[in-house]
Amino acid sequence: MPKVLVSDPVDQAGLDILSQVAQVDVNTSLSPEELVAAIGDYDALMIRSGTKVTKAVIDAGQNLKIIGRAGVGVDNVDVPEATRRGIVVVNSPEGNTIAAAEHALAMMMSMSRYIPSADRSVKSGEWKRKDFTGVEIYKKTLGVVGLGKIGSHVATVARAMGMKLLAYDPFISAERAEQLGCRLVELDLLFREADYITLHLPKTPETTHLVNEEALATMKPTVRIINCARGGIIDEAALAKALREGTIGGAALDVYESEPLGDSELRELDKAIILTPHLGASTEEAQVNVAIDVAEQIRDVLLGLPARSAVNIPGLRPEVMQKLRPYLQLAETLGNLVGQLAGGRVQELTVRLQGDIAGGDTQPIMVAALKGLLSHALQERVNYVNASIEAKERGIHVIETRDADIRDYTGSLNLSAKGSLGEHSVTGVLLGGSEIRVTDIDEFPINVPPTQHMLFTLHRDMPGIIGKIGSLLGSFNVNIASMQVGRKIVRGDAVMALSLDDPLPEGILDEILKVPGIRDAYTVNL
Ligand SMILES: NC(=O)C1=CN([C@@H]2O[C@H](COP(=O)(O)OP(=O)(O)OC[C@H]3O[C@@H](n4cnc5c(N)ncnc54)[C@H](O)[C@@H]3O)[C@@H](O)[C@H]2O)C=CC1
Numbered sequence: 001m002p003k004v005l006v007s008d009p010v011d012q013a014g015l016d017i018l019s020q021v022a023q024v025d026v027n028t029s030l031s032p033e034e035l036v037a038a039i040g041d042y043d044a045l046m047i048r049s050g051t052k053v054t055k056a057v058i059d060a061g062q063n064l065k066i067i068g069r070a071g072v073g074v075d076n077v078d079v080p081e082a083t084r085r086g087i088v089v090v091n092s093p094e095g096n097t098i099a100a101a102e103h104a105l106a107m108m109m110s111m112s113r114y115i116p117s118a119d120r121s122v123k124s125g126e127w128k129r130k131d132f133t134g135v136e137i138y139k140k141t142l143g144v145v146g147l148g149k150i151g152s153h154v155a156t157v158a159r160a161m162g163m164k165l166l167a168y169d170p171f172i173s174a175e176r177a178e179q180l181g182c183r184l185v186e187l188d189l190l191f192r193e194a195d196y197i198t199l200h201l202p203k204t205p206e207t208t209h210l211v212n213e214e215a216l217a218t219m220k221p222t223v224r225i226i227n228c229a230r231g232g233i234i235d236e237a238a239l240a241k242a243l244r245e246g247t248i249g250g251a252a253l254d255v256y257e258s259e260p261l262g263d264s265e266l267r268e269l270d271k272a273i274i275l276t277p278h279l280g281a282s283t284e285e286a287q288v289n290v291a292i293d294v295a296e297q298i299r300d301v302l303l304g305l306p307a308r309s310a311v312n313i314p315g316l317r318p319e320v321m322q323k324l325r326p327y328l329q330l331a332e333t334l335g336n337l338v339g340q341l342a343g344g345r346v347q348e349l350t351v352r353l354q355g356d357i358a359g360g361d362t363q364p365i366m367v368a369a370l371k372g373l374l375s376h377a378l379q380e381r382v383n384y385v386n387a388s389i390e391a392k393e394r395g396i397h398v399i400e401t402r403d404a405d406i407r408d409y410t411g412s413l414n415l416s417a418k419g420s421l422g423e424h425s426v427t428g429v430l431l432g433g434s435e436i437r438v439t440d441i442d443e444f445p446i447n448v449p450p451t452q453h454m455l456f457t458l459h460r461d462m463p464g465i466i467g468k469i470g471s472l473l474g475s476f477n478v479n480i481a482s483m484q485v486g487r488k489i490v491r492g493d494a495v496m497a498l499s500l501d502d503p504l505p506e507g508i509l510d511e512i513l514k515v516p517g518i519r520d521a522y523t524v525n526l
């Protein structure tokens with residue numbers, strides 16, 4: 001039974017799903033060193049934002065197949081390293097959207113009315129109404145930085161509360177912003193004009209310290225800033241200085257440059273700032289959502305099925321996957337076949353998608369072809385996660401062409417591999433939607449189902465060759481399951497494809513190459 005380590009607190013609903021297929025160990029108090037020491041035993045790791053999945057953890061996780069992040073942000077995971085190792089990283093892109101958006105809205109409201117400090121004051125025996133005169137958000141301008149899932153929900157609710165909306169997001173269209181009632185503007189304008197600024201973007205090298213001393217200096221002196229996205233998008237030292245000097249109106253933070261927040265001057269700013277301990281996703285509903293979402297994906301991957309929201313391979317909805325699966329198998333088989341025919345080092349792979357498969361998302365098919373191409377050399381070290389990286393690192397140039405108008409079959413795939421030993425091509429189709437047929441080898445028409453052990457020859461089309469190859473194989477006790485010959489012209493060149501019940505013994509290829517008329521011979525093990 002596979003083993004799953006759960007190293008951050010997740011809802012029981014997720015643990016119940018994992019327990020159906022795996023031994024589940026929950027240990028939420030591991031130090032980084034203890035995690036490195038323990039991870040080698042596990043096939044899967046389930047985390048939230050607390051666990052840091054570093055290169056050291058990934059290196060030690062020799063059996064790891066999947067890392068499941070029960071939430072959105074995967075900045076606590078070394079995703080490039082996981083990808084290189086072929087480990088799937090999944091998250092729950094939508095499970096906590098509402099929770100995080102509502103937390104940002106709650107921060108905006110409570111900051112405007114000083115609710116945390118007023119509460120503290122009353123509980124300490126005071127009754128100071130004048131100290132807590134707030135401001136209304138109605139008709140104020142909210143600047144939303146990052147108009148993705150959470151930012152969009154914040155915008156929708158804020159609009160309903162009568163706010164004017166500005167948005168900055170370089171990756172969304174003005175139409176989408178308009179649908180949400182937002183005016184899409186440049187960041188400097190948003191910073192200058194907003195009464196409230198709320199951040200809903202990932203932390204990346206580009207967004208680190210997006211809100212810095214310079215940016216803060218351009219903002220209104222009354223501006224209130226909310227960060228429920230990621231620590232480090234705001235320069236905390238610059239923010240503390242601006243709050244201390246009163247050059248901005250207030251701030252509400254849920255996330256920090258370093259978590260848990262240590263000794264920080266932010267803690268001393270009292271009324272000017274609200275601090276919560278990374279609670280954006282902490283609602284009962286969101287925790288059930290993300291735990292189920294991620295546990296189901298871990299279960300599926302452990303059962304050999306694809307994950308629906310992997311961050312390092314194309315995520316496929318189950319209904320799309322259902323349709324695509326036979327084509328992925330076809331692409332992988334042809335990739336493997338052409339890779340073995342080409343032998344040596346492949347420098348270029350051209351994938352021609354024809355008919356039905358030329359429409360829609362072709363990226364998974366390309367990845368499957370590469371996985372097949374590399375599988376002979378890399379065996380189980382190559383998978384859907386790392387196939388593209390492995391190909392890139394080997395300098396394989398990949399070319400994709402599509403022709404949706406070719407309609408011989410519902411869809412066919414043609415792969416050509418150019419390598420140090422020459423160029424080879426294969427074409428394949430699906431019969432009845434699922435049965436693979438190889439219909440062309442090096443432009444010779446043929447019709448063979450791929451089998452585990454195969455022999456291909458290029459020879460002169462002349463009487464006697466088939467018999468000679470048959471008796472030669474017989475003398476080595478190799479049983480032929482099926483045989484097909486394809487030629488372009490009578491008595492010209494031809495190819496022969498043999499499916500064998502047994503692998504070819506050492507030395508037989510040299511004997512085959514000695515048969516008069518045989519120009520070339522290749523063994524293929526699929
Ligand atoms: N505090 C908490 O507990 C939670 C925090 N989060 C964080 O909230 C953030 C947003 O999450 P979602 O809305 O689900 O993600 P999303 O992917 O739906 O949206 C992010 C948006 O940011 C935009 N973006 C990327 N780079 C940008 C840049 N340089 N400037 C402006 N916009 C940029 C993207 O185009 C995208 O529209 C993430 O950082 C996530 O980790 C999410 C859930 C809970």
Ligand SMILES: O=C(O)C(=O)COP(=O)(O)O
Nearest residue numbers: 048049050071072073281
């Ligand atoms: O989903 C996210 O990105 C979050 O930041 C939530 O973090 P958490 O799962 O509450 O540790």
